[in-house]
Amino acid sequence: MSLLNANDLHQIFGKLDKNGDGLVSLEELNWLLDKIGVKFSLDELEPLVGKASLDFNEFSFFYDSISKQKNSSKEVPAEEEDHDSDLAKAFKVFDLNGDGFISCEELQHVLSSLGLWDENSGRDCRTMIHVYDTNLDGQLDFEEFKNMMFLAIA
Incomplete structure (x- = not known):
């Protein structure tokens, strides 16, 4: 889906x-x-x-x-380390303050800089984060980000 x-x-x-x-x-x-x-x-x-x-x-x-x-895909491919390395680089792009988490503000800032955020769209980045925030702390850690990338982007 x-x-x-x-x-x-x-x-x-x-x-x-x-x-x-x-x-x-x-x-x-x-x-x-x-x-x-x-x-x-x-x-x-x-x-x-x-x-x-x-x-x-x-x-x-x-x-x-x-x-x-x-x-x-149930089995993890042999190149998982390469994927994790690429995802870690992407995570660092979103984790602007380097605290190991992606906040709503960081997500919105990066999406805006990519031209993928429209203030008039009515979208709420908190809702976007909530979809993948499995521990419900209001932000994404690396594992949650990885799941988001595999399910939503990839």
Whole structure:
């Protein structure tokens, strides 16, 4: 089950499609990954995406298939350390004060800097955090962040 709805995916797609051509290129996708601290070369990214650019339907399908793959995977792949390393880098991007937690304010600040936060959308970052906050402390620790990334983004 995809935790991002079609409107969320359209908004993300629109932000990624910087040149407005209706396609998200590898360069545009790599820009977002770079912003959250996940480093790929274009040569590494292309086999993951499967083509040089994606229209919205392909982008949505790619997101859904990655989400399903992450949700149905019971065994941990051998490259888990690499994933954890990439996720740790991404976590540090969000954990602005370095206290080991992502607060509502930190989440909102980073999403705003990526152009993915709209003050007029009516979204509340506390609600976004609450979905993944398993210990109900009002913030995300690394494990909760990892679950969020595997379920919502990947």
